[in-house]
Amino acid sequence: MVYITRRVTFSAAHRLHNPELSDEENRQIYGLCNNPMGHGHNYVVEVTVHGEPSLRDGMIIDLGELNDVIQDRIIKHVDHKFLNHQVDFLEGVIPTAENLSIKFWERLKDALPRGELYEIRVSESENNSAFYRGE
Amino acid sequence: MVYITRRVTFSAAHRLHNPELSDEENRQIYGLCNNPMGHGHNYVVEVTVHGEPSLRDGMIIDLGELNDVIQDRIIKHVDHKFLNHQVDFLEGVIPTAENLSIKFWERLKDALPRGELYEIRVSESENNSAFYRGE
Amino acid sequence: MVYITRRVTFSAAHRLHNPELSDEENRQIYGLCNNPMGHGHNYVVEVTVHGEPSLRDGMIIDLGELNDVIQDRIIKHVDHKFLNHQVDFLEGVIPTAENLSIKFWERLKDALPRGELYEIRVSESENNSAFYRGE
Amino acid sequence: MVYITRRVTFSAAHRLHNPELSDEENRQIYGLCNNPMGHGHNYVVEVTVHGEPSLRDGMIIDLGELNDVIQDRIIKHVDHKFLNHQVDFLEGVIPTAENLSIKFWERLKDALPRGELYEIRVSESENNSAFYRGE
Amino acid sequence: MVYITRRVTFSAAHRLHNPELSDEENRQIYGLCNNPMGHGHNYVVEVTVHGEPSLRDGMIIDLGELNDVIQDRIIKHVDHKFLNHQVDFLEGVIPTAENLSIKFWERLKDALPRGELYEIRVSESENNSAFYRGE
Amino acid sequence: MVYITRRVTFSAAHRLHNPELSDEENRQIYGLCNNPMGHGHNYVVEVTVHGEPSLRDGMIIDLGELNDVIQDRIIKHVDHKFLNHQVDFLEGVIPTAENLSIKFWERLKDALPRGELYEIRVSESENNSAFYRGE
Numbered sequence: 001m002v003y004i005t006r007r008v009t010f011s012a013a014h015r016l017h018n019p020e021l022s023d024e025e026n027r028q029i030y031g032l033c034n035n036p037m038g039h040g041h042n043y044v045v046e047v048t049v050h051g052e053p054s055l056r057d058g059m060i061i062d063l064g065e066l067n068d069v070i071q072d073r074i075i076k077h078v079d080h081k082f083l084n085h086q087v088d089f090l091e092g093v094i095p096t097a098e099n100l101s102i103k104f105w106e107r108l109k110d111a112l113p114r115g116e117l118y119e120i121r122v123s124e125s126e127n128n129s130a131f132y133r134g135e
Numbered sequence: 136m137v138y139i140t141r142r143v144t145f146s147a148a149h150r151l152h153n154p155e156l157s158d159e160e161n162r163q164i165y166g167l168c169n170n171p172m173g174h175g176h177n178y179v180v181e182v183t184v185h186g187e188p189s190l191r192d193g194m195i196i197d198l199g200e201l202n203d204v205i206q207d208r209i210i211k212h213v214d215h216k217f218l219n220h221q222v223d224f225l226e227g228v229i230p231t232a233e234n235l236s237i238k239f240w241e242r243l244k245d246a247l248p249r250g251e252l253y254e255i256r257v258s259e260s261e262n263n264s265a266f267y268r269g270e
Numbered sequence: 271m272v273y274i275t276r277r278v279t280f281s282a283a284h285r286l287h288n289p290e291l292s293d294e295e296n297r298q299i300y301g302l303c304n305n306p307m308g309h310g311h312n313y314v315v316e317v318t319v320h321g322e323p324s325l326r327d328g329m330i331i332d333l334g335e336l337n338d339v340i341q342d343r344i345i346k347h348v349d350h351k352f353l354n355h356q357v358d359f360l361e362g363v364i365p366t367a368e369n370l371s372i373k374f375w376e377r378l379k380d381a382l383p384r385g386e387l388y389e390i391r392v393s394e395s396e397n398n399s400a401f402y403r404g405e
Numbered sequence: 406m407v408y409i410t411r412r413v414t415f416s417a418a419h420r421l422h423n424p425e426l427s428d429e430e431n432r433q434i435y436g437l438c439n440n441p442m443g444h445g446h447n448y449v450v451e452v453t454v455h456g457e458p459s460l461r462d463g464m465i466i467d468l469g470e471l472n473d474v475i476q477d478r479i480i481k482h483v484d485h486k487f488l489n490h491q492v493d494f495l496e497g498v499i500p501t502a503e504n505l506s507i508k509f510w511e512r513l514k515d516a517l518p519r520g521e522l523y524e525i526r527v528s529e530s531e532n533n534s535a536f537y538r539g540e
Numbered sequence: 541m542v543y544i545t546r547r548v549t550f551s552a553a554h555r556l557h558n559p560e561l562s563d564e565e566n567r568q569i570y571g572l573c574n575n576p577m578g579h580g581h582n583y584v585v586e587v588t589v590h591g592e593p594s595l596r597d598g599m600i601i602d603l604g605e606l607n608d609v610i611q612d613r614i615i616k617h618v619d620h621k622f623l624n625h626q627v628d629f630l631e632g633v634i635p636t637a638e639n640l641s642i643k644f645w646e647r648l649k650d651a652l653p654r655g656e657l658y659e660i661r662v663s664e665s666e667n668n669s670a671f672y673r674g675e
Numbered sequence: 676m677v678y679i680t681r682r683v684t685f686s687a688a689h690r691l692h693n694p695e696l697s698d699e700e701n702r703q704i705y706g707l708c709n710n711p712m713g714h715g716h717n718y719v720v721e722v723t724v725h726g727e728p729s730l731r732d733g734m735i736i737d738l739g740e741l742n743d744v745i746q747d748r749i750i751k752h753v754d755h756k757f758l759n760h761q762v763d764f765l766e767g768v769i770p771t772a773e774n775l776s777i778k779f780w781e782r783l784k785d786a787l788p789r790g791e792l793y794e795i796r797v798s799e800s801e802n803n804s805a806f807y808r809g810e
Contacts, residue, residue, distance in 0.1 A: 001540040002503045007532045011260065013148035013175040013217075018327060029327050031334070037217035040148040040175005042260050053507075057423060057434050058499030063533050064436070082148075082172035094328030098272045102323075125146065125177050127277040128333050135271040136810040137773045142802040153597060164597050166604070188777075192693060192704050193769030198803050199706070229598030233542045237593075262547040263603050270541040281800065283688035283715040283757075288462060299462050301469070307757035310688040310715005312800050352688075352712035364463030368407045372458075395686065395717050397412040398468050405406040416665065418553035418580040418622075442622035445553040445580005447665050487553075487577035530551065530582050558732060569732050571739070634733030638677045642728075667682040668738050675676040 003050045003118055004059075006066045010079040013040040014095040017084065038082055044123040045074065045104065046131075051115035061115040073107045097122045097130035105132050138253055139194075140183045141201045145214040148175040149230040152219065173217055179258040180209065180239065181266075186250035196250040208242045232257045232265035240267050273320045273388055274329075276336045280349040283310040284365040287354065308352055314393040315344065315374065316401075321385035331385040343377045367392045367400035375402050408455045408523055409464075411471045415484040418445040419500040422489065443487055449528040450479065450509065451536075456520035466520040478512045502527045502535035510537050543590045543658055544599075546606045550619035553580040554635040557624065578622055584663040585614065585644065586671075591655035601655040613647045637662045637670035645672050678725045678793055679734075681741045685754040688715040689770040692759065713757055719798040720749065720779065721806075726790035736790040748782045772797045772805035780807050 016033040017026050026034045033039065047070055051060040077087050083095040089107060093099050101122045109117045123129035151168040152161050161169045168174065182205055186195040212222050218230040224242060228234050236257045244252045258264035286303040287296050296304045303309065317340055321330040347357050353365040359377060363369050371392045379387045393399035421438040422431050431439045438444065452475055456465040482492050488500040494512060498504050506527045514522045528534035556573040557566050566574045573579065587610055591600040617627050623635040629647060633639050641662045649657045663669035690713040691705040701709045708714065722745055726735040752762050758770040764782060768774050776797045784792045798804035 002506060002535055002537050004503060004535045005533070009260070011174050011176055013173045016328070021326070029332075032215035035215050035217070035221075037221060038148045038173060038175070039146050039215040039217070040173070040177075041146055042175075042177045053501065053503040056426070058421070058501040058504045060503055060535075062434075080167035080170050080174040082170070082174070086170075086172060096323065096328040098274060098323040098330055099328045101272060125144070128275070130272055130274045130330075132272050137776060137805055137807050139773060139805045140803070151598070156596070164602075188771065188773040191696070193691070193771040193774045195773055195805075197704075231593065231598040233544060233593040233600055234598045236542060263545070265542055265544045265600075267542050279800070281714050281716055283713045286463070291461070299467075302755035305755050305757070305761075307761060308688045308713060308715070309686050309755040309757070310713070310717075311686055312715075312717045350707035350710050350714040352710070352714070356710075356712060366458065366463040368409060368458040368465055369463045371407060395684070398410070400407055400409045400465075402407050414665070416579050416581055418578045437620035440620050440622070440626075442626060443553045443578060443580070444551050444620040444622070445578070445582075446551055447580075447582045485572035485575050485579040487575070487579070491575075491577060530549070556733070561731070569737075636728065636733040638679060638728040638735055639733045641677060668680070670677055670679045670735075672677050 001050055002053055002060055003048050004061065004063070004066075004115070005046050005048045006063055006070065007044060007046045008067065008070050008075055009042060009044050010075050011040065011042050012078050012081050012083050013038040014083040015039070016094060016096065018094055038084070041124045043078075043100075045070070046121040046123075047108065047117070048119040049112060049115035050118040061112065065113055069108065069111050069113070073111050074104050097124050097128060098132075101130045101132035105134055109134065136185055137188055137195055138183050138185045139196065139198070139201075139250070140181050141198055141205065142179060142181045143202065143205050143210060144177060144179050145210050146175065146177050147213050147216050147218050148173040149218040150174070151229060151231065153229055173219070176259045178213075178235075180205070181256040181258075182243065182252070183254040183256075184247060184250035185253040196247065200248055204243065204246050204248070208246050209239050232259050232263060233267075236265045236267035240269055244269065271320055272323055272330055273318050274331065274333070274336075274385070275316050275318045276333055276340065277314060277316050278337065278340050278345060279312060279314050280345050281310065281312050282348050282351050282353050283308040284353040285309070286364060286366065288364055308354070311394045313348075313370075315340070316389075316391040316393075317378065317387070318389040318391075319382060319385035320388040331382065335383055339378065339381050339383070343381050344374050367394050367398060368402075371400045371402035375404055379404065406455055407458055407465055408453050409466065409468070409471075409520070410451050410453045411468055411475065412449060412451045413472065413475050413480060415448050415450070415480050416445065417448060417483050417486050417488050418443040419488040420444070421499060421501065423499055443489070446529045448483075448505075450475070451526040451528075452513065452522070453524040453526075454517060454520035455523040466517065470518055474513065474516050474518070478516050479509050502529050502533060503537075506535045506537035510539055514539065541590055542593055542600055543588050544601065544603070544606075544655070545586050545588045546603055546610065547584060547586045548607065548610050548615060549582060549584050550615050551580065551582050552618050552621050552623050553578040554623040555579070556634060556636065558634055578624070581664045583618075583640075584669075585610070586661040586663075587648065587657070588659040588661075589652060589655040590658040601652065605653055609648065609651050609653070613651050614644050637664050637668060641670045641672035645674055649674065676725055677728055677735055678723050679736065679738070679741075679790070680721050680723045681738055681745065682719060682721045683742065683745050683750060685718050685720070685750050686715065687718060687753050687756050687758050688713040689758040690714070691769060691771065693769055713759070716799045718753075718775075719804075720745070721796040721798075722783065722792070723794040723796075724787060724790035725793040736787065740788055744783065744786050744788070748786050749779050772799050772803060776805045776807035780809055784809065
C-alpha cells in the first residue's frame with residue numbers, strides 16, 4: 001500500500017454565513033469573514049490516493065489522469081467563483097475549509113479510475129487548513 | 136544605505152472589470168477574472184524601506200512600528216473586503232496587482248516615521264506579483 | 271470526523287543539555303547544540319484538532335478561538351524566551367523538538383473549547399520536526 | 406510514542422519506461438516522461454521515525470545520526486545520478502515516486518541505530534509526492 | 541513604471557560539461573555535475589516585465605498572455621528534455637543557470653506583445669539561482 | 676553581466692540591546708527582543724555575486740566554491756552561537772538584521788575568488804529581512 005498526493009490550487013471568493021441565523025448572530029460567529037460582499041483565498045487542495053503500484057507502470061494512478069479528474073470534478077466548478085452562490089454542489093453549504101474538504105471528497109470518491117481516495121486537505125491560507133478521510 | 140523588508144498578508148475578493156467598457160469587452164479582456172461576483176486571493180505585501188541604520192538602535196525603522204503603519208494605512212482597509220467597492224482609496228481603480236502596488240505606495244510614502252520607502256511588492260498568488268518603486 | 275490545522279510561529283533560544291550528565295558527556299551527545307549560551311530557532315507549531323463540523327457554523331472549532339488558546343497556553347510563555355530557564359512548564363525538560371511536542375500537547379489537551387486534540391507538530395527548522403499524537 | 410521527521414534533498418535524472426513494453430506502449434503511458442534522454446527533479450525525501458524519547462538525551466534518534474544514515478544508505482547513491490541505470494538498488498525498478506518510496510524504505514528500515522521507521526515521503530515536485538509506511 | 545513577475549516551472553536533465561576541455565578537466569571543474577548520464581532539476585523561471593499600466597485594463601501585460609509567450613518561446617522547448625542535446629537554442633551552450641538566464645532572455649526580449657523585459661531569474665534549486673537583466 | 680545567488684542558513688541566538696543605553700531605554704526600544712537571556716532565529720543568508728560568465732566553464736563563480744567561502748568567512752563563526760558575545764566580527768555591534776547584512780558584506784567583499792559581491796540579504800524570519808549592496 002503506497003500513497004500518492006497531487007497538489008492543485010484555485011482562487012475563489014466566499015463568505016462565512018448561515019442563512020438560518022440572524023445577521024447579528026452571523027456577525028458574532030464569523031466577524032470579518034461575514035462581510036456580505038465576501039473575501040477570498042488562494043486555496044490549495046491536496047488529494048491523496050492509496051493502492052498498490054501496478055507492475056505494468058509502477059503507479060497507483062497516473063498523476064496526469066489524477067489531475068484531470070480533480071480539474072473536472074472540482075477545480076473547474078470552483079475556480080474564480082463565489083463559493084456561496086455559484087457552485088451547484090456547494091448549494092446550502094457554509095463554505096468553511098471543513099465543509100469544503102467533505103464536499104470535495106464526495107465529488108472525487110467514486111470518480112477515480114484507479115486507486116482509492118485516502119485524504120483531501122483544503123488550505124485556505126498558509127496558517128489554516130482542514131482535511132477529511134471519509135471517517 | 137541598507138534596505139529592510141516587512142512581509143504582511145491579507146485576504147480579499149476582487150473583480151477585474153473596467154466600468155467604462157462594455158460587458159462583452161470586459162469578458163474578452165479579463166476572462167474568468169471578470170466574474171461579476173468576484174473571486175479572491177491571499178495577498179502578500181512586501182514593503183521595503185531604505186536608509187542608514189541608526190547608531191542608537193541599529194535600525195532603519197523598527198519592524199514593529201513599520202508593521203503598525205502598514206496595518207493602519209493599508210491592511211485594515213483591505214483585509215476581508217471586496218476591493219472594487221469597499222475601499223475608499225481604491226475607488227475607481229481596476230484592482231490589478233499593478234494598480235494595487237501603486238495605490239499602496241501612495242498610502243505609505245508619507246506615513247513612515249523613519250526611513251524612505253523603496254519598493255512595494257504585491258503578490259496575488261505564488262505565480263503572479265507586481266512591484267512599484269515610485270519611478 | 272474532520273481535522274483542522276492551525277499553524278503558528280514563535281522565536282526562542284534553547285540549549286540541548288542534560289544537567290544530570292557531565293559537561294563532557296553533554297558535548298559528546300549534543301555537539302554544537304550544547305553551546306552554554308544557547309542558539310535559537312523560528313519554531314513552527316501546527317496544532318490539529320478533530321471532530322464533527324457543527325451544523326450551526328460549519329466548524330469543528332473557530333480558527334480564531336483556536337489561535338487564542340494556542341497563544342494563551344503556549345506562545346506567550348515561549349516566544350522570545352530561553353526555553354531551558356524561562357518557561358515554567360518546561361522546567362527540568364531537555365528542550366528537544368520531541369519533548370516540546372509532548373509538553374505543548376499537555377498544555378492544550380484539556381484547554382480546547384470544542385473538538386479534540388489530534389496532533390501537535392513542532393518544527394525547529396525547514397529540515398527538522400517532531401510530532402506527537404498522545405499515543 | 407513521538408515521531409520525528411528529517412527532510413533531505415537530492416537532484417537526479419530519470420525516465421519513466423518499462424523495458425518489457427514496446428516503445429509505443431511506453432509513449433502512450435508516460436508521454437513526455439518517457440523521453441529516452443531523461444528529465445530530472447530536485448527530489449525531497451522526508452523520513453519519519455517513531456519511538457519514545459530517551460530520558461538521557463530527550464531524543465528518539467539524534468537528527469545528525471539520522472541524517473548520516475540517510476546520506477549513507479540513500480542520498481550518496483542517487484544524488485546527481487540517472488536513476489534508471491546508475492543505482493544498484495533501483496536495478497529493474499521503474500523510478501516512479503511510488504517505487505522510490507518503497508525502495509528507500511527497504512534501504513533504511515534495518516539501518517536505524519534507534520527508533521523505528523514510520524514513513525518515507527518522496528516529492529518529485531511541489532505538486533507531486535508519494536509516501537510509504539511499510540503496510 | 542511598474543514591474544510584473546510571472547513564475548513558471550519545468551523539469552529537465554542537464555550535464556555540466558565543456559566539450560572543448562578534456563574529461564579530466566571537466567571532472568575537476570564540475571565534479572558530480574559532470575556525470576555523463578546527467579542529473580536534473582525542477583527549474584523555476586521568474587520573468588519580470590516593466591512598463592506603465594494601461595488605463596484601459598490596468599495592466600502592463602496580461603499575465604495569461606505573458607504565460608503563453610513564456611510557454612511558447614521557452615517552456616515547451618525545455619520541459620522534460622536533456623538540455624545539452626535536445627534544445628535548439630541551447631546548442632553549444634554549457635547549461636549553467638547563468639547561461640540559461642541569458643538564453644531565455646534572448647528568446648523573450650522581442651516576443652512580448654506589451655511591456656519591456658526587465659529580468660529573468662532561473663532557479664535550479666532552493667539554494668541556487670541566477671538572474672540576467674540584459675546589462 | 677549576470678547575477679548568481681547562493682542561499683545558506685544558520686541558527687543562532689541574539690538579543691537586541693545597546694549597552695550604552697539604560698536598561699529602561701533598551702526595554703522601551705526593543706520590547707521582547709531585549710530579553711537578557713536572548714531569543715533565536717533560523718537565519719537565511721542570500722549572497723548575490725555578479726560578473727560575466729566565463730567561456731571556459733559558463734560560470735561567474737562556482738556555486739560550490741561560493742558556498743565554501745560563505746561557510747568559512749561567515750557561517751562557521753555564527754552558527755549555533757549567541758551573536759552578541761561569541762562572534763569576533765560582531766563585537767560591539769547591535770545584531771539587528773540591518774547590521775548583520777553590513778558585517779557579513781565586510782566579511783565577504785574581498786574574499787571571493789571570482790565575481791564581485793552585489794548584495795547580501797539576511798532574513799530573520801519569513802516576515803523580516805534586510806539587505807545591503809555596499810552603497
